[in-house]
Amino acid sequence: xxxxxxxxxxxxxxxxxxxxxxxxxxxxxxxxxxxxxxxxxxxxxxxxxxxxxxxxxxxxxxxxxxxxxxxxxxxxxxxxxxxxxxxxxxxxxxxxxxxxxxxxxxxxxxxxxxxxxxxxxxxxxxxxxxxxxxxxxxxxxxxxxxxxxxxxxxxxxxxxxxxxxxxxxxxxxxxxxxxxxxxxxxxxxxxxxxxxxxxxxxxxxxxxxxxxxxxxxxxxxxxxxxxxxxxxxxxxxxxxxxxxx
Amino acid sequence: xxxxxxxxxxxxxxxxxxxxxxxxxxxxxxxxxxxxxxxxxxxxxxxxxxxxxxxxxxxxxxxxxxxxxxxxxx
Numbered sequence: 001x002x003x004x005x006x007x008x009x010x011x012x013x014x015x016x017x018x019x020x021x022x023x024x025x026x027x028x029x030x031x032x033x034x035x036x037x038x039x040x041x042x043x044x045x046x047x048x049x050x051x052x053x054x055x056x057x058x059x060x061x062x063x064x065x066x067x068x069x070x071x072x073x074x075x076x077x078x079x080x081x082x083x084x085x086x087x088x089x090x091x092x093x094x095x096x097x098x099x100x101x102x103x104x105x106x107x108x109x110x111x112x113x114x115x116x117x118x119x120x121x122x123x124x125x126x127x128x129x130x131x132x133x134x135x136x137x138x139x140x141x142x143x144x145x146x147x148x149x150x151x152x153x154x155x156x157x158x159x160x161x162x163x164x165x166x167x168x169x170x171x172x173x174x175x176x177x178x179x180x181x182x183x184x185x186x187x188x189x190x191x192x193x194x195x196x197x198x199x200x201x202x203x204x205x206x207x208x209x210x211x212x213x214x215x216x217x218x219x220x221x222x223x224x225x226x227x228x229x230x231x232x233x234x235x236x237x238x239x240x241x242x243x244x245x
Numbered sequence: 246x247x248x249x250x251x252x253x254x255x256x257x258x259x260x261x262x263x264x265x266x267x268x269x270x271x272x273x274x275x276x277x278x279x280x281x282x283x284x285x286x287x288x289x290x291x292x293x294x295x296x297x298x299x300x301x302x303x304x305x306x307x308x309x310x311x312x313x314x315x316x317x318x319x
Binding site for chain 1: 296
């Protein structure tokens, strides 16, 4: 199923094909078409990351305590929203982990919204990108659990409240932990993919005004799914580092 | 050429969406009643409502993903 190449992907393929092939060779695979190794979703993902970096690079020198500007107000709102949600879920220790929650939220939000702009596509529309975010979350909350409670202490929580129940609880806990990255991936991927497909379907039926309603729904769902991803990350991290003090 | 996939995918998605609709209706009804009884707790009820709705929605979307995988495989 050959996808149409976006102009940004074509730009990367024209000028950086050698670098793309080198990276693929470094991890041991080859591109399907070595003349044009960059797929759409990698190019869009890089664009989303660059957008986040540029926005924060513009924001950082403009931060000021006395005379905050509009951009600072906007990001203060986002920061306070994330911090209040995290403190509501995790308690006062939320500050330690807020950096990761904010990164995940803003990256997923920018990735989702990138698809609304006409010549771009959401990287989260391809299954690999939500999988990457979900695996990062999985690795993060397990690492934070190990760091907060020690290697044995964290693994002991899989056994449940009583040692007698351990043979029953351990498989259930392991399966439920394994299902977390799967559900995060599928939720984000399916929401973004279905949103675009519904808009395309209605563009085929009634090209003029009706698809706007579905694009509006897609924008709302983009915000909501980014928030839900960050929220579930907070819930998983709080579950991993609780029982502390 | 397995043509049953087109019929079963329609039924499967319809059943999943119907169940999702019923579940979300219950969640919204409980949230509205809670907000009506205790307007000062409206913010946290709204938060729990949004979380619950997104999780229920994702169950219907799992069905959609299975359908997409099967359609792509035929």
